[in-house]
Amino acid sequence: MKSLVIGGTGQLGANLVRALLEHGHQVRVLHRSTSHTSTIEGLDIQCVVGDLNDGASLRRACDGMHVVYHVAGYYPARTIPVDLAQGQALKETTLLLEAVRATGIERLVYASTLTTVGFPQNPKHPANETCAFATRFTNNPYLMAKATMEEKILQASSQGIPSVVVIPTEFFGPYDQRPTSGTHILMIAKRQMPVYIPGRVNVIDVRDVAVAMIRAAERGRVGERYLVGNWNTTQKELNELIAEVVGVAPPIFPAPFALARWGTKAGEWLFSSILGRPPLLPAFFVEVLAHMQHYDCSKAHKELGYPQRSIEGAIRDAVGWFRTNGYLSKIV
Numbered sequence: 001m002k003s004l005v006i007g008g009t010g011q012l013g014a015n016l017v018r019a020l021l022e023h024g025h026q027v028r029v030l031h032r033s034t035s036h037t038s039t040i041e042g043l044d045i046q047c048v049v050g051d052l053n054d055g056a057s058l059r060r061a062c063d064g065m066h067v068v069y070h071v072a073g074y075y076p077a078r079t080i081p082v083d084l085a086q087g088q089a090l091k092e093t094t095l096l097l098e099a100v101r102a103t104g105i106e107r108l109v110y111a112s113t114l115t116t117v118g119f120p121q122n123p124k125h126p127a128n129e130t131c132a133f134a135t136r137f138t139n140n141p142y143l144m145a146k147a148t149m150e151e152k153i154l155q156a157s158s159q160g161i162p163s164v165v166v167i168p169t170e171f172f173g174p175y176d177q178r179p180t181s182g183t184h185i186l187m188i189a190k191r192q193m194p195v196y197i198p199g200r201v202n203v204i205d206v207r208d209v210a211v212a213m214i215r216a217a218e219r220g221r222v223g224e225r226y227l228v229g230n231w232n233t234t235q236k237e238l239n240e241l242i243a244e245v246v247g248v249a250p251p252i253f254p255a256p257f258a259l260a261r262w263g264t265k266a267g268e269w270l271f272s273s274i275l276g277r278p279p280l281l282p283a284f285f286v287e288v289l290a291h292m293q294h295y296d297c298s299k300a301h302k303e304l305g306y307p308q309r310s311i312e313g314a315i316r317d318a319v320g321w322f323r324t325n326g327y328l329s330k331i332v
Contacts, residue, residue, distance in 0.1 A: 002026045003217075004065040006052070006096070007072025011182070012111060012168070012206055014039035014175035016069055019210040021045070030061040039175045052092040058099035067217045068100055071111040073149050076141045079268060079282050085141035086148045093152045100161055107217045108163040111209075112150045114202075115143050115291040117167060117227065126232065126294040129167075129225050137287040150225070157223035164220035166213050169229035169295060172314040173206035174321035182318055182327075188239060189246040189319070189328055195253040196235055197260050197286070202295045203238060204230040205314035212306035219304055226300040230308045245315045246328075261286045 003020050007013040008029030017040055020027050027045040031037060037047065050057030052072065062068060074089045100108050118131040133147045150165060157163040176182035187193040212228040220226060236254070243250035264283040271279040300306065322328045 003067045009035045011176040013071045016210040055095040062099045062103040067107045085145040089145040089149045110153045112167045116150045126296040128296040140284045162222045164216045165225035168209040169202035171206040193251045195255040196251040198254040202229040205309040215304035229297045232294040
């Protein structure tokens with residue numbers, strides 16, 4: 001099987017590349033010319049340079065492949081107008097879908113994000129794939145761009161493009177070179193998180209997500225989305241586990257969501273208007289946290305049959321990778 005991974009240098013992509021190699025696949029990775037490729041150096045793969053804004057490079061990357069794994073979905077790095085974020089998201093997704101159609105790809109597996117899953121009618125029940133996207137933060141460029149991309153992929157599945165959507169929950173593990181969820185670990189380890197926003201969360205080992213992506217290509221039903229997660233817990237319990245693994249005290253002060261939201265908005269205004277530089281934390285990020293909840297992942301368990309490693313092990317391996325690669329001092 002010949003597989004193309006778009007976004008293979010990121011955390012999920014680097015783990016997916018390794019899982020594909022373990023499954024005997026021939027792997028090609030598409031990355032930008034500016035990408036840091038240290039996470040995939042030394043692997044028996046083919047690397048090609050391209051960009052999701054360049055349709056010709058996407059067609060060249062897809063040519064001769066059987067499966068395309070898209071784990072590099074667009075997201076805004078800073079707060080921008082929603083229409084600009086959605087326009088960029090649609091542009092990149094459309095170009096990829098055109099390349100997939102033109103080259104006769106047998107299966108497209110798209111990694112979406114948990115914020116595209118709406119809330120159940122009964123708040124006591126966990127959310128599942130039937131919960132349609134809904135948000136009260138319609139000016140949030142991240143939330144709206146992610147929902148736009150997933151909708152476009154699902155529409156394409158009814159128009160002859162054999163696509164499947166995998167929706168991972170928050171994941172931890174190695175190769176998080178541009179720390180995403182790993183920022184959570186690093187902030188606690190460095191004692192930079194004195195407060196936290198309480199709420200529900202579901203977490204999973206990134207390597208389990210990688211296996212689920214492969215299973216989605218093999219067994220997933222075209223036009224379906226699959227929630228892939230493991231441990232339903234709370235932010236407080238997750239913080240305590242991370243703190244235990246790294247050997248520090250956990251954050252102890254819960255911050256009300258409204259206070260945190262408006263605080264980051266004020267901080268963003270201060271940085272952009274007074275200091276003239278990007279804020280440490282985009283204001284839209286806190287609104288994303290409001291979409292985290294508990295999930296019923298039984299559909300993916302039944303149809304894809306992915307593994308469920310220990311979350312403590314995932315955090316330990318993430319910490320080990322951060323220490324080895326200089327993100328954390330040896331003594332932390």
